Amino acid sequence: MPQPLKTLRPGHSVRDWFGAELRHWRLERGLTQADLGRQVWTSGSLIGKIETAERECPEDLARKLDEVLGTGGVLGRAQELLKHRQPPKLAPALRREAAPSGTGLDGPCGRGTGTRHPAHAPLSQPFQVPSSVAPRLRWQSTLLHATRIASSSRRRKTGWTRSTGTGW
Known part of the structure; x- marks a missing residue:
């Protein structure tokens, strides 16, 4: 059927x-x-x-x-x-959709909310991204994600991990 x-x-x-x-x-x-x-x-x-x-x-x-x-x-x-x-083609595994444009995080900022500085706090109001900027932001996010995937893949192949004793 x-x-x-x-x-x-x-x-x-x-x-x-x-x-x-x-x-x-x-x-x-x-x-x-x-x-x-x-x-x-x-x-x-x-x-x-x-x-x-x-x-x-x-x-x-x-x-x-x-x-x-x-x-x-x-x-x-x-x-x-x-x-x-x-945009230029990336490997299918690296194509990821960024967060939808025009979305923001709601939440309080300040004492007792778990944020140390207002810059780290979620936005109190949703924000709107101009439609001309949103595709570029999505593309930048996709490239950043692809770079992180490639970097982590390289570390796994070489066995290199960050040393906890050096703070690096």
Whole structure:
């Protein structure tokens, strides 16, 4: 028995829009993900992941999908937009989503709250990040996370750990 389709969010990002467009054309042609995957020499699972924006569609696959679905080049052009709107690729294991933009921490500051200085205290009011700044902050957070992962991986491979006796 087929599983219900996941709800798509085409307005969320270019990748989400691409997935929604792919699903629209696939359903209009009456194909399942597995059927479409066979016709373009890939798996139905990959088609599903592209539709739900879990994976990015490779350029050559977008061209094959255009041919098979008869979209008139819509997916190929959308893939070009994807290519120019995405930050440089990192290894999939290092891609992490930063905290959603526009969120803050609520809480008191001062004596009896466990904070030593107001700068260490959670924000008393939620803060809003301008929409033009939020993607850059997410990207910086992703790079910082990738650097930390690589650094910890290097330490594990070499057996190097911080000495507790030196305070280092």
